[in-house]
Amino acid sequence: MINKFVSRAVDALADVVDGAVILVTGFGDPGMPFRLVEALVELGPRNLTIVSNNAGRALEGIAMLLRRGQVKKMICAYPRRTGSFVFEECYARGEVELELVPQGTLCERIRAAKAGIAGFYTPTAVDTVLAAGKEVREIDGQRCLLEYPLHADFALVRAHLADRWGNLVYQAAQRNFGPVMAGAARRTIAEVDAMVELGGLDPEAIVTPGIYVDQVVTL
Amino acid sequence: MINKFVSRAVDALADVVDGAVILVTGFGDPGMPFRLVEALVELGPRNLTIVSNNAGRALEGIAMLLRRGQVKKMICAYPRRTGSFVFEECYARGEVELELVPQGTLCERIRAAKAGIAGFYTPTAVDTVLAAGKEVREIDGQRCLLEYPLHADFALVRAHLADRWGNLVYQAAQRNFGPVMAGAARRTIAEVDAMVELGGLDPEAIVTPGIYVDQVVTL
Amino acid sequence: MSDAQQRRRQQIAWRAAQDFFEGAYVNLGVGIPTEAVRHVPAGREVIFHSENGILGVAGIAPDNAINRNLVNASQQFITVQIGAAYFDCCESFAMLRGRHVDIAFLGGYEISEAGDLASWDRRKVGVPPAVGGAMDIAIGARAIWVGMEHCTADGRPRLVREVSLPLTGARVVSRVYTDLAVIDVGPQGGTVREIHPGITMRHLREVTQWRLAEATDLRSMPQRDACAAGAQA
Amino acid sequence: MSDAQQRRRQQIAWRAAQDFFEGAYVNLGVGIPTEAVRHVPAGREVIFHSENGILGVAGIAPDNAINRNLVNASQQFITVQIGAAYFDCCESFAMLRGRHVDIAFLGGYEISEAGDLASWDRRKVGVPPAVGGAMDIAIGARAIWVGMEHCTADGRPRLVREVSLPLTGARVVSRVYTDLAVIDVGPQGGTVREIHPGITMRHLREVTQWRLAEATDLRSMPQRDACAAGAQA
Numbered sequence: 081m082i083n084k085f086v087s088r089a090v091d092a093l094a095d096v097v098d099g100a101v102i103l104v105t106g107f108g109d110p111g112m113p114f115r116l117v118e119a120l121v122e123l124g125p126r127n128l129t130i131v132s133n134n135a136g137r138a139l140e141g142i143a144m145l146l147r148r149g150q151v152k153k154m155i156c157a158y159p160r161r162t163g164s165f166v167f168e169e170c171y172a173r174g175e176v177e178l179e180l181v182p183q184g185t186l187c188e189r190i191r192a193a194k195a196g197i198a199g200f201y202t203p204t205a206v207d208t209v210l211a212a213g214k215e216v217r218e219i220d221g222q223r224c225l226l227e228y229p230l231h232a233d234f235a236l237v238r239a240h241l242a243d244r245w246g247n248l249v250y251q252a253a254q255r256n257f258g259p260v261m262a263g264a265a266r267r268t269i270a271e272v273d274a275m276v277e278l279g280g281l282d283p284e285a286i287v288t289p290g291i292y293v294d295q296v297v298t299l
Numbered sequence: 300m301i302n303k304f305v306s307r308a309v310d311a312l313a314d315v316v317d318g319a320v321i322l323v324t325g326f327g328d329p330g331m332p333f334r335l336v337e338a339l340v341e342l343g344p345r346n347l348t349i350v351s352n353n354a355g356r357a358l359e360g361i362a363m364l365l366r367r368g369q370v371k372k373m374i375c376a377y378p379r380r381t382g383s384f385v386f387e388e389c390y391a392r393g394e395v396e397l398e399l400v401p402q403g404t405l406c407e408r409i410r411a412a413k414a415g416i417a418g419f420y421t422p423t424a425v426d427t428v429l430a431a432g433k434e435v436r437e438i439d440g441q442r443c444l445l446e447y448p449l450h451a452d453f454a455l456v457r458a459h460l461a462d463r464w465g466n467l468v469y470q471a472a473q474r475n476f477g478p479v480m481a482g483a484a485r486r487t488i489a490e491v492d493a494m495v496e497l498g499g500l501d502p503e504a505i506v507t508p509g510i511y512v513d514q515v516v517t518l
Numbered sequence: 519m520s521d522a523q524q525r526r527r528q529q530i531a532w533r534a535a536q537d538f539f540e541g542a543y544v545n546l547g548v549g550i551p552t553e554a555v556r557h558v559p560a561g562r563e564v565i566f567h568s569e570n571g572i573l574g575v576a577g578i579a580p581d582n583a584i585n586r587n588l589v590n591a592s593q594q595f596i597t598v599q600i601g602a603a604y605f606d607c608c609e610s611f612a613m614l615r616g617r618h619v620d621i622a623f624l625g626g627y628e629i630s631e632a633g634d635l636a637s638w639d640r641r642k643v644g645v646p647p648a649v650g651g652a653m654d655i656a657i658g659a660r661a662i663w664v665g666m667e668h669c670t671a672d673g674r675p676r677l678v679r680e681v682s683l684p685l686t687g688a689r690v691v692s693r694v695y696t697d698l699a700v701i702d703v704g705p706q707g708g709t710v711r712e713i714h715p716g717i718t719m720r721h722l723r724e725v726t727q728w729r730l731a732e733a734t735d736l737r738s739m740p741q742r743d744a745c746a747a748g749a750q751a
Numbered sequence: 752m753s754d755a756q757q758r759r760r761q762q763i764a765w766r767a768a769q770d771f772f773e774g775a776y777v778n779l780g781v782g783i784p785t786e787a788v789r790h791v792p793a794g795r796e797v798i799f800h801s802e803n804g805i806l807g808v809a810g811i812a813p814d815n816a817i818n819r820n821l822v823n824a825s826q827q828f829i830t831v832q833i834g835a836a837y838f839d840c841c842e843s844f845a846m847l848r849g850r851h852v853d854i855a856f857l858g859g860y861e862i863s864e865a866g867d868l869a870s871w872d873r874r875k876v877g878v879p880p881a882v883g884g885a886m887d888i889a890i891g892a893r894a895i896w897v898g899m900e901h902c903t904a905d906g907r908p909r910l911v912r913e914v915s916l917p918l919t920g921a922r923v924v925s926r927v928y929t930d931l932a933v934i935d936v937g938p939q940g941g942t943v944r945e946i947h948p949g950i951t952m953r954h955l956r957e958v959t960q961w962r963l964a965e966a967t968d969l970r971s972m973p974q975r976d977a978c979a980a981g982a983q984a
Contacts, residue, residue: 184654403844403887
């Protein structure tokens with residue numbers, strides 16, 4: 081019988097090695113898999129590359145990974161927000177590298193990894209400092225940047241409910257990066273409020289099909 | 300008050316001109332907007348380019364457009380199926396041009412048009428006859444084809460229910476090209492079984508948000 | 519923020535909101551623009567897009583109706599309209615990049631006469647840059663309107679000949695709403711459509727580095743406080 | 752189709768289905784492969800993917816339980832398992848191209864020794880070509896298994912040195928299930944893992960253009976009819 085539930089977050093993440101690239105869902109607090117990120121703090125792998133819209137707040141989630149010196153590089157759209165003092169300190173001291181990516185391009189690069197697209201052209205960020213070093217091509221009269229997929233080792237995804245096949249549904253704006261990051265890494269681990277029986281999710285309303293999810297941890 | 304419902308299919312399609320490019324949903328019969336295609340037959344525009352997974356069956360839908368000589372070119376993945384004799388006859392007589400596109404590339408080209416992506420690289424069809432004339436690029440050790448967005452004038456989309464904002468839900472495998480084609484053309488027209496009150500669709504379960512839909516016709 | 523500044527900012531948000539047309543899909547930026555959701559004329563249906571994955575933002579949630587999973591792009595707790603839909607960020611940016619959003623009403627630091635927008639990086643030492651969705655929105659929405667105070671706190675123009683700060687998008691802004699005027703961007707410079715009743719074109723030109731022409735139907739900019747007073751009278 | 756051919760084809764589908772592992776995501780091609788859904792060993796959970804947008808295909812719908820909106824990629828009316836999910840074609844092909852589907856069990860016309868697959872165009876005069884999702888699947892699924900009768904109706908080999916028909920994908924096939932053998936594709940040619948109890952390796956080589964080696968654990972191919980009889984005993 082297929083059963084993707086694992087009882088402890090630290091078991092699901094036990095083989096995260098130093099230098100791993102990890103996708104973390106969330107736009108602000110909604111969608112942030114706090115329990116899984118706490119498990120990363122507990123397990124202590126270092127030199128991580130964290131891909132997430134923001135760079136943590138207060139001493140929670142990604143901020144704690146940064147405080148513990150586990151993060152080599154952040155790939156984000158919006159690392160600065162109210163309470164992001166840990167990231168700001170690490171950044172000011174040069175302790176963490178930042179790759180700033182426009183949010184739409186960030187989503188699309190992650191989707192490309194999930195969907196087997198090897199590269200794409202986007203008009204976003206043309207003529208800006210974020211185009212530095214990128215190949216430019218004019219297509220149909222519009223100058224575009226060539227962007228590549230953002231591959232990762234793990235995707236940590238926060239959702240609302242899951243069944244034992246790993247099918248997921250979300251709650252409101254918690255969804256954000258979940259359906260994009262799930263399946264974009266070699267292994268996807270979801271953190272959910274509760275598990276439901278197989279058949280407990282409407283096949284028409286499943287947002288992330290279980291094929292993209294390897295393991296599920298409940299709160 | 301926003302109200303995207305129109306009472307007659309022929310009104311919604313009245314300004315389809317000769318030479319228009321039209322996306323039509325459906326994978327086999329499920330998802331095929333028969334009423335809208337019938338309206339096209341009634342209105343009679345010619346030299347159409349029809350983009351659809353299949354090329355019609357019996358004397359229904361796209362087959363009737365072909366029979367009436369309204370179609371200059373079909374862009375499809377699978378034009379041949381049981382009962383596709385009208386297309387086969389037109390094709391054998393050289394009356395209709397065929398651009399054969401692998402289904403995954405077809406979806407992705409339509410999505411690119413919807414999502415403002417100017418081009419993408421895919422490993423599909425490399426080294427095959429369908430790669431003829433396409434630019435090849437090796438990315439990360441993998442040879443890929445450069446594919447461009449498939450822009451269109453109209454998208455005809457079959458769904459199950461709609462509200463007056465144009466939010467859509469589908470039924471089972473009827474969904475197929477709906478969420479991909481809706482929004483990929485300059486104008487999107489949906490054909491649905493029934494209209495529901497605004498608020499009658501669960502915001503978590505809406506599949507095609509109304510922003511992609513301009514007009515809705517009920518059966 | 520002083521009461522006077524608060525009023526100026528609400529006036530800017532209010533003025534732009536009067537121009538959101540029935541049925542428009544509108545994305546609101548952080549700051550002044552976020553306030554516009556409160557100022558849509560009664561009876562007009564406008565659908566607000568939030569780039570984290572919402573169509574149908576209604577407004578800021580009252581303290582007794584907070585859903586912790588429901589925030590706007592400014593991370594404020596919100597409520598949604600009947601008819602709202604949720605989706606993921608990739609779909610959300612498909613809506614923007616794919617030109618489905620009619621109007622993005624954004625904040626900004628500087629705008630050039632050509633419509634170049636600088637809105638994301640003030641290059642303050644030690645402060646990490648943060649772009650969010652600004653660049654995708656700038657090139658994606660069908661119309662880019664910017665709402666900003668006409669001058670900086672120390673009185674320097676924000677409508678400048680060339681932007682000095684890092685660009686968000688080149689030649690993207692089509693209209694600017696400030697506390698002093700409503701100005702359309704065009705190939706010959708700005709066209710002033712409305713001007714604050716208390717100032718002259720000469721004054722406006724002094725605080726603007728663009729070439730400015732008067733619209734043939736130039737009018738005095740309606741004031742929110744006056745309208746509110748009128749409505750109460 | 753003769754009864755004997757029907758039995759051969761069911762045997763091929765049955766044999767492949769025995770190798771679908773617990774938890775595997777499997778896409779089934781048109782023809783012989785579609786039958787495999789019926790032959791998964793009892794108690795094993797396999798999740799079938801249909802490229803029109805379904806995970807969890809259960810089987811062909813009985814006449815009294817037809818949902819006209821529920822078909823598989825072969826346009827047959829089907830039912831779904833508890834736990835099924837529906838999605839659009841773009842997502843469906845993201846699953847394929849993105850290497851999320853473990854096994855695609857496909858039909859084919861010819862396979863070269865290098866694993867090149869020809870499965871979509873027989874180049875019949877006057878018949879329009881139709882590719883469907885075949886090329887996306889061929890390069891996308893993690894393992895491509897092909898189920899086919901070992902020879903054509905007129906006795907010519909289908910496992911050929913070089914394919915003569917238009918290619919679906921180059922060097923993609925990893926295993927072949929025929930009525931005569933189960934053969935793994937490798938850099939030195941085919942490795943025969945199982946052979947039909949009624950034939951010899953010499954006969955197999957005569958009807959196969961590949962170099963063929965015997966697996967160290969070569970065994971007689973289990974037969975469905977025998978198993979079915981055993982199960983009934």
